[in-house]
Amino acid sequence: MTLNDIARACGVSRATVSLVLRGSPLVHTDTRALVEAEMLRQGYVYNRAAANLRQRVSSAVALVINDLSNPFFAEFAAGVDEALGAKGFVTLLGSSNESPARQRQVLGSLMEHHPAGIILSPAESSSVSDVEFSIGRQTPLLVFNRALTGPASAGFEYDFLGLDNRAGARAATGRLLALGHRRIAFFGGHASSSSCRERRLGYQDALRDAGIEPQASWLIETAPTRLEANARADALLVLDPAPTAAVCYNDAVALGLMLGLVRLGRRPGTDFAITGFDDIPEAAVGIPPLTTVSAAPRERGRQAAELLLQRAATPSLPGRCVIAPVHLTERESTPAVAG
Amino acid sequence: MTLNDIARACGVSRATVSLVLRGSPLVHTDTRALVEAEMLRQGYVYNRAAANLRQRVSSAVALVINDLSNPFFAEFAAGVDEALGAKGFVTLLGSSNESPARQRQVLGSLMEHHPAGIILSPAESSSVSDVEFSIGRQTPLLVFNRALTGPASAGFEYDFLGLDNRAGARAATGRLLALGHRRIAFFGGHASSSSCRERRLGYQDALRDAGIEPQASWLIETAPTRLEANARADALLVLDPAPTAAVCYNDAVALGLMLGLVRLGRRPGTDFAITGFDDIPEAAVGIPPLTTVSAAPRERGRQAAELLLQRAATPSLPGRCVIAPVHLTERESTPAVAG
DNA sequence: CTGAAAGCGCTTACAG
DNA sequence: CTGAAAGCGCTTACAG
Numbered sequence: 248m249t250l251n252d253i254a255r256a257c258g259v260s261r262a263t264v265s266l267v268l269r270g271s272p273l274v275h276t277d278t279r280a281l282v283e284a285e286m287l288r289q290g291y292v293y294n295r296a297a298a299n300l301r302q303r304v305s306s307a308v309a310l311v312i313n314d315l316s317n318p319f320f321a322e323f324a325a326g327v328d329e330a331l332g333a334k335g336f337v338t339l340l341g342s343s344n345e346s347p348a349r350q351r352q353v354l355g356s357l358m359e360h361h362p363a364g365i366i367l368s369p370a371e372s373s374s375v376s377d378v379e380f381s382i383g384r385q386t387p388l389l390v391f392n393r394a395l396t397g398p399a400s401a402g403f404e405y406d407f408l409g410l411d412n413r414a415g416a417r418a419a420t421g422r423l424l425a426l427g428h429r430r431i432a433f434f435g436g437h438a439s440s441s442s443c444r445e446r447r448l449g450y451q452d453a454l455r456d457a458g459i460e461p462q463a464s465w466l467i468e469t470a471p472t473r474l475e476a477n478a479r480a481d482a483l484l485v486l487d488p489a490p491t492a493a494v495c496y497n498d499a500v501a502l503g504l505m506l507g508l509v510r511l512g513r514r515p516g517t518d519f520a521i522t523g524f525d526d527i528p529e530a531a532v533g534i535p536p537l538t539t540v541s542a543a544p545r546e547r548g549r550q551a552a553e554l555l556l557q558r559a560a561t562p563s564l565p566g567r568c569v570i571a572p573v574h575l576t577e578r579e580s581t582p583a584v585a586g
Numbered sequence: 587m588t589l590n591d592i593a594r595a596c597g598v599s600r601a602t603v604s605l606v607l608r609g610s611p612l613v614h615t616d617t618r619a620l621v622e623a624e625m626l627r628q629g630y631v632y633n634r635a636a637a638n639l640r641q642r643v644s645s646a647v648a649l650v651i652n653d654l655s656n657p658f659f660a661e662f663a664a665g666v667d668e669a670l671g672a673k674g675f676v677t678l679l680g681s682s683n684e685s686p687a688r689q690r691q692v693l694g695s696l697m698e699h700h701p702a703g704i705i706l707s708p709a710e711s712s713s714v715s716d717v718e719f720s721i722g723r724q725t726p727l728l729v730f731n732r733a734l735t736g737p738a739s740a741g742f743e744y745d746f747l748g749l750d751n752r753a754g755a756r757a758a759t760g761r762l763l764a765l766g767h768r769r770i771a772f773f774g775g776h777a778s779s780s781s782c783r784e785r786r787l788g789y790q791d792a793l794r795d796a797g798i799e800p801q802a803s804w805l806i807e808t809a810p811t812r813l814e815a816n817a818r819a820d821a822l823l824v825l826d827p828a829p830t831a832a833v834c835y836n837d838a839v840a841l842g843l844m845l846g847l848v849r850l851g852r853r854p855g856t857d858f859a860i861t862g863f864d865d866i867p868e869a870a871v872g873i874p875p876l877t878t879v880s881a882a883p884r885e886r887g888r889q890a891a892e893l894l895l896q897r898a899a900t901p902s903l904p905g906r907c908v909i910a911p912v913h914l915t916e917r918e919s920t921p922a923v924a925g
Numbered sequence: 926c927t928g929a930a931a932g933c934g935c936t937t938a939c940a941g
Numbered sequence: 942c943t944g945a946a947a948g949c950g951c952t953t954a955c956a957g
Contacts, residue, residue, distance in 0.1 A: 249934055260944045265936060275942060290722060295698040296635045297934035301949045307699075310679070315667075316867075316884075321660035325681050328654075332680070332692065337699060340649070340679040341671070342664050353671065359634040360646075360676060383629060473868070506873050528655070529812070529868070534845045545655075588950055599928045604952060614926060636950035640933045 248291065257285050268293065308555065309357040309365045311341040311350060318527050319544050320368055323391065326548020327366055334556060336363065347373040354381035364555040368392050371440075379403050387558040389551055394441055404566040406554050408547065412442050412524075415540035415573040416449030419494050419522040422538070422575060424457045427584035428492040428520060432465040432483055434504055435476050436496030443471075443496055446524065450494050471496055473503035480507025491584050492520035498527045501537055505580070520581040536578035547571055587630065595624050607632065647894065648696040648704045650680040650689060658864055658883050659707055662730065665887020666705055673895060675702065686712040693720035703894045707731050718742050726897040728890055733780060743905040745893050747886065751781050751863075754879035754912040755788030758833050758861040761877070761914060763796045766923035767831040767859060771804040771822055773843055774815050775835030782810075782835055785863065789833050810835055812842035819846025830923050831859035837866045840876055844919070859920040875917035886910055 250268070254261045259278060266274045267282040274282075285291075299305055308331050312320050328338045339357050343350035350370045357365070364387035367378065374397035382388060388405035416433075423431050433450045436443035447466065454461045467482050469475040476499070483490060483504075495501035501523035505515040515521050516535030523530055523539035530537040550571065558564050589607070593600045598617060605613045606621040613621075624630075638644055647670050651659050667677045678696050682689035689709045696704070703726035706717065713736035721727060727744035755772075762770050772789045775782035786805065793800045806821050808814045815838070822829060822843075834840035840862035844854040854860050855874030862869055862878035869876040889910060897903050 251934075261934090262936080262945085263943060266943090269936090273942060278942080292700070292722070293698045294639075294700060294934055296700065297639055297949090298936070299949090300633075300636055300639060300951090301934080301936045303949065307678075315660045315664040316657055318655055318657055318660065321654045321657070321663075324660075324679070325654040325683070328679055328681050329683075332695065335695075337695060338679040339646075340663070340667055340677040342667050344664070344668075356671065356674075357676060359632045361631070361633060361635065383631070474870075510873065534816075534849075590950075600950090601929085601952080602927060605927090608952090612926060617926080633950055636933090637952070638933090639935090640950080640952045642933065 248289070249294070250291075253282060253285050253289060253291055256289070257281050305361050305363040306336055307339050307360055307362045308336050308552070309339040309341060309354075309360070309362040311343060311353055311357070311365065311367045313343050313345050313350075313368050313370045315342045319525055319542070322544035323368065323548040323551070326545035326550075327552050328548075329545075330549040330552035331556075334552070336556075343370045345370045347371075347377060351377060351381050354378070358382055358386070362386065364388065364559045366391060366551050366555055369395055372396050375400050375403065387555055387562070389555040389558065391547070391551055392442075404564065406558055406564075406567045406569065408551050408554060408569045408571060410442075410542050410547075411570045411573050412445035413449035413452070415524060415542075415575070416446035416494060417453045418449075418573075418575045419524070419538070419540055420450045420453035421456075422577070423492045423494065423520055423522065423581060424453060424459075426492075426520065426581060428490075429459060429584070430465070430488060430490040430492070432467060432486075432490040432493040434467050434483065434493040434495045435469045435479075435500030436471050438466075438468055440471075446494075446496060465490060469496075469500060471500055473499045473506075476500040476503030477507040477510070480504055480511055483508075484511060484513070492581070493522075495521060495523050498523035498525045498530045498537060498539055501539065501580075502529060502533055505533065505535075505537075516580045517582060518585050520584075522575075522581060526576055530576075531578065533580070535580045538578045538581040539576055540573045541576045542571070542573050587628070588633070589630075592621060592624050592628060592630055595628070596620050644700050644702040645675055646678050646699055646701045647675050647891070648678045648680060648693075648699070648701040650682060650692055650696070650704065650706045652682050652684050652689075652707050652709045654681045657866055658881070661883035662707065662887040662890070665884035665889075666891050667887075668884075669888040669891035670895075673891070675895075682709045684709045686710075686716060690716060690720050693717070697721055697725070701725065703727065703898045705730060705890050705894055708734055711735050714739050714742065726894055726901070728894040728897065730886070730890055743903065745897055745903075745906045745908065747890050747893060747908045747910060749781075749881050749886075750909045750912050751784035752788035752791070754863060754881075754914070755785035755833060756792045757788075757912075757914045758863070758877070758879055759789045759792035760795075761916070762831045762833065762859055762861065762920060763792060763798075765831075765859065765920060767829075768798060768923070769804070769827060769829040769831070771806060771825075771829040771832040773806050773822065773832040773834045774808045774818075774839030775810050777805075777807055779810075785833075785835060804829060808835075808839060810839055812838045812845075815839040815842030816846040816849070819843055819850055822847075823850060823852070831920070832861075834860060834862050837862035837864045837869045837876060837878055840878065840919075841868060841872055844872065844874075844876075855919045856921060857924050859923075861914075861920060865915055869915075870917065872919070874919045877917045877920040878915055879912045880915045881910070881912050
């Protein structure tokens with residue numbers, strides 16, 4: 248079952264088998280054929296861990312996700328795994344369930360496998376210093392989606408891949424303005440989250456570009472869930488004059504708001520315009536289908552893998568901050584303003 | 587950075603450091619304290635791969651998932667990772683995207699890491715012989731959710747963890763019968779899938795128990811998606827006399843059907859009863875909230891990890907087939923029959 | 926309680 | 942083109 252057994256059976260040295268294994272041109276064609284046949288016959292399977300140990304390299308990358316049950320992050324994970332697999336790396340999975348304590352544990356355990364790098368979609372409020380303590384400065388790190396909190400640590404270099412939240416919200420708002428809407432709310436999300444703050448900025452950018460002063464009452468906060476968005480739909484309709492459109496924090500909120508409006512006798516997509524953010528699978532099949540900002544999480548996963556492997560290949564790279572483009576996907580939830 | 591460095595710095599042998607590392611009582615308290623302080627000072631991180639090589643054990647389990655973007659499987663993966671982590675194992679992730687070819691590739695690559703076992707949620711139509719060829723007979727295997735196709739292979743022992751599709755559908759149907767419904771359709775799914783066949787059997791069991799002969803016209807086939815279920819809602823209403831309730835293949839179908847019925851002027855949850863299967867997050871916040879069969883995917887993931895580790899500990903175990911219980915979660919989508 | 930030696934399965938110079 | 946030897950970072954008998 249080891250390379251030794253193959254060598255003995257073929258009457259060659261271990262070194263020769265090793266060369267065959269890695270396709271070296273040094274070994275004679277006949278020898279190669281003999282060795283390969285014997286490996287097949289014995290059902291030999293390569294021990295990459297042993298090879299890695301000797302070569303002082305790693306073929307694993309650790310992927311730590313805050314919330315795998317969210318399709319956005321699950322898609323991201325699938326993209327990471329796909330791209331790493333194509334480069335001959337294997338993915339070590341860890342999930343933190345949004346708990347910084349669990350994240351610390353998971354990172355510690357994964358570090359013992361000396362990964363070539365770490366892709367981290369951080370738990371809420373995990374800090375730079377936490378992460379640095381867990382993984383040290385030797386292992387390449389890419390942080391996805393949300394910034395680590397707390398002060399930067401001098402000399403601790405890592406990459407960040409985020410979404411262009413501001414431009415996405417600006418595009419969604421801009422489209423509503425082009426459709427004639429003038430009273431546009433920003434609905435949902437926690438103002439304390441960096442992504443919500445960024446999206447609100449984009450929304451305000453667009454309004455100001457159109458010469459409209461954003462009203463504080465148009466900012467409605469909710470947990471970023473369908474459930475709470477549904478419950479808070481009335482907060483939109485009690486405004487006087489009521490908005491004719493809402494830019495929602497994300498798709499979950501947008502879908503919840505649509506249900507809430509129906510409950511209150513409104514017809515989203517007919518007499519009220521709504522946009523989302525994320526483009527989760529349900530967005531396309533909502534009633535009506537949801538106009539939303541697509542973030543292409545699977546593609547982001549592939550991109551994250553690329554960035555990390557670049558850093559692993561060039562350890563002295565300064566920390567990069569990549570903001571991935573997003574694009575507006577128009578569907579039927581955004582009618583022109585009534586009248 | 588290695589155990590050697592720590593030993594030298596402390597003036598002890600590598601063996602002593604190794605004993606400290608694994609908490610052996612053999613080593614003197616003072617020595618232990620000295621060594622531990624030095625490890626902390628140098629930022630030593632254990633190399634588990636090297637230890638595994640020497641001990642001829644593995645601390646990794648491979649997890650191969652057919653479709654990570656489906657929240658059901660993503661939750662399952664999270665449960666597996668959680669349980670494995672608690673036992674000191676790390677999860678090697680692979681995703682096949684429902685492609686048997688990709689699954690073969692992924693399994694091959696993961697095998698080179700000599701995992702302690704494999705948890706496989708197989709791609710559609712991947713066969714026993716495919717999988718046996720990829721992983722051999724030495725590595726413990728647990729198959730989740732759908733059976734491998736093709737003839738069994740003598741001497742190839744593995745475990746299977748599935749859902750009790752039949753009992754789940756039977757419970758849902760039974761509840762509708764208890765509410766007074768007599769004309770109950772089975773809506774959605776492809777009859778060629780084993781899960782759809784099993785669920786239909788449970789549905790028929792319940793009808794027959796109630797002395798009702800299932801009508802062929804009550805079986806309506808659709809792709810298992812919200813979109814197609816929505817489009818096919820009329821197939822239910824053209825029946826004469828029309829059913830008053832539908833047991834749906836899964837939640838996606840049930841939610842699609844609800845939308846379709848609304849479109850056709852019916853009020854699901856008021857004048858029509860609907861049940862789902864899976865209990866995806868959206869089920870609880872639908873309008874109306876959906877009565878459904880809960881499969882608890884995260885818990886199934888933990889269970890899969892348990893089963894696999896048992897097999898790994900007892901290699902001679904005969905193949906087990908565990909059918910996980912499911913339970914009916916009643917919500918508002920199932921009113922008593924009208925009149 | 927601690928140390929010297931061998932070995933896990935592989936690769937890498939170095940000879941020939 | 943092939944072989945003998947050393948070594949990756951750890952653990953495991955075996956002495957003492």
